Amino acid sequence: MSRQSKGNARPKRARASSATGAVSSARRAGSKPTPKAHSKPKRGVEKSTTVSRTGNTARAPSRVGAADAPRPRRARGTRVGEFGAKASATAETRASKRPRGLSARAVQAAKAQRSRFAAPVSETPSLLMPKASSSVTPGVVPDNHRFGFVAIVGRPNVGKSTLMNALMRQKLSIVSHKPQTTRHRVLGILNAAQYQLALVDTPGLHSDERRALNSLLNKTAQASLVDADLIVFMVEAERFTPDDEKVLEKIKDSKLDCVLVINKVDWVQPRERLFPLIEQWSQRHSFVEIIPLSALKKDQVARLPEVLAARVPLGPPMFPPDQVTDRTLAFRATEIVREKLTRYLNQEVPYGLTVQLEREQRLDDGRIELHLVIWVERPGQKKIVIGEGGQVLKLVGSKARLELNHLYGCRTHVHLWVKVRENWSDDAMKLNTLGYDPV
Numbered sequence: 001m002s003r004q005s006k007g008n009a010r011p012k013r014a015r016a017s018s019a020t021g022a023v024s025s026a027r028r029a030g031s032k033p034t035p036k037a038h039s040k041p042k043r044g045v046e047k048s049t050t051v052s053r054t055g056n057t058a059r060a061p062s063r064v065g066a067a068d069a070p071r072p073r074r075a076r077g078t079r080v081g082e083f084g085a086k087a088s089a090t091a092e093t094r095a096s097k098r099p100r101g102l103s104a105r106a107v108q109a110a111k112a113q114r115s116r117f118a119a120p121v122s123e124t125p126s127l128l129m130p131k132a133s134s135s136v137t138p139g140v141v142p143d144n145h146r147f148g149f150v151a152i153v154g155r156p157n158v159g160k161s162t163l164m165n166a167l168m169r170q171k172l173s174i175v176s177h178k179p180q181t182t183r184h185r186v187l188g189i190l191n192a193a194q195y196q197l198a199l200v201d202t203p204g205l206h207s208d209e210r211r212a213l214n215s216l217l218n219k220t221a222q223a224s225l226v227d228a229d230l231i232v233f234m235v236e237a238e239r240f241t242p243d244d245e246k247v248l249e250k251i252k253d254s255k256l257d258c259v260l261v262i263n264k265v266d267w268v269q270p271r272e273r274l275f276p277l278i279e280q281w282s283q284r285h286s287f288v289e290i291i292p293l294s295a296l297k298k299d300q301v302a303r304l305p306e307v308l309a310a311r312v313p314l315g316p317p318m319f320p321p322d323q324v325t326d327r328t329l330a331f332r333a334t335e336i337v338r339e340k341l342t343r344y345l346n347q348e349v350p351y352g353l354t355v356q357l358e359r360e361q362r363l364d365d366g367r368i369e370l371h372l373v374i375w376v377e378r379p380g381q382k383k384i385v386i387g388e389g390g391q392v393l394k395l396v397g398s399k400a401r402l403e404l405n406h407l408y409g410c411r412t413h414v415h416l417w418v419k420v421r422e423n424w425s426d427d428a429m430k431l432n433t434l435g436y437d438p439v
């Protein structure tokens with residue numbers, strides 16, 4: 001039976017109903033369907049700033065399928081993980097989906113953000129939108145097709161972004177050994193014939209909320225839990241910290257099904273040392289599945305999508321099969337530059353900078369010229385970022401260019417400018433103008 005012919009109402013998943021439905025629900029929630037593609041830079045702060053491009057553009061949702069497929073029952077029972085661990089699957093009701101500590105307004109904003117994932121393409125799209133290589137035939141949705149939002153959560157530095165990139169087989173999220181590198185929610189759309197998974201990489205949840213940026217990152221991560229269908233809770237093998245405990249509390253509050261991913265098992269030798277770890281974790285919560293893996297070495301990563309797909313509801317895809325992410329190339333370009341800065345700068349400076357794409361332009365010779373501004377908080381930081389004789393900036397520019405060539409699929413010409421905007425990371429208004437999603 002085709003999905004279109006089914007008649008039961010699916011109240012909760014009405015977001016997937018149609019392009020118009022998704023957009024109008026975003027409007028109802030008080031948010032623009034196409035967020036911040038034109039957010040204006042703050043007047044008088046920097047005269048040379050031209051167009052602010054923050055990326056964050058979603059493409060039009062798929063019209064395949066209707067919203068009237070029946071909502072599936074959640075599976076009950078016990079699943080046995082790869083290494084023999086038992087994780088009991090509970091079909092807890094979602095009595096309250098609001099994580100503790102998140103205001104009703106924040107929940108509403110997060111829901112609007114979820115709707116925005118399905119908003120139409122920006123009027124000023126980046127020069128190219130990323131494409132997925134997909135075997136999915138547009139317009140044909142199998143009866144048993146599954147779709148769900150999967151939030152990848154965990155404390156900073158456990159390997160969430162590495163896992164996202166490994167699953168997507170391309171770099172969507174930037175990775176660094178320094179904590180709190182991920183600052184935005186990044187959506188990765190994983191397509192297969194039988195399922196579509198909308199993976200959400202989140203900033204790590206942590207206890208230090210002193211600065212506006214840190215508090216915003218925490219809220220961004222928590223907001224991802226609000227309307228997820230499934231949680232992937234990532235922890236490091238052989239390391240359990242109070243921050244892990246805090247994240248687990250939020251997961252318990254959410255009452256969502258949760259798959260525990262124990263990462264960095266390449267560190268665990270011999271492998272038998274995993275057994276007691278798995279046992280301890282299964283005592284802490286009734287995870288629907290426990291998967292030990294190494295995101296970096298891509299060990300046991302390949303089987304994860306099937307495991308996740310089996311745990312999300314039946315439903316048609318929400319995104320076109322050739323869409324990889326909701327983020328534009330413009331956003332990804334800024335993230336690549338920030339990753340290189342994080343890598344080549346020491347200590348505190350990476351936390352005090354952010355990158356904005358001012359202008360991108362196709363040149364006559366086919367190259368793409370990118371003008372990127374690196375915003376720092378103090379004049380002293382500007383000197384450090386530029387380096388002696390401009391060496392740091394040159395290194396960052398040349399390393400970034402290699403990845404930008406790959407990203408844009410052509411040669412790029414990169415211009416980096418360093419500018420000061422005082423205390424941007426401790427000012428909610430400035431965060432907004434610099435492209436941070438308000439939560």
Ligand SMILES: Nc1nc2c(ncn2[C@@H]2O[C@H](COP(=O)(O)OP(=O)(O)O)[C@@H](O)[C@H]2O)c(=O)[nH]1
Pocket residue numbers: 154155156157158159160161162163174175176177178179180181182204263264265266267293294295296297
């Ligand atoms: N040894 C090892 N390192 C890993 C693994 N996965 C991630 N890492 C490293 O852990 C650090 C943090 O990774 P990242 O993905 O940025 O963590 P996030 O903050 O949770 O997103 C980086 O240096 C990664 O290379 C893994 O499976 N094994």
Ligand SMILES: [Mg+2]
Pocket residue numbers: 160161162173174175181182202203204
């Ligand atoms: Mg990350």
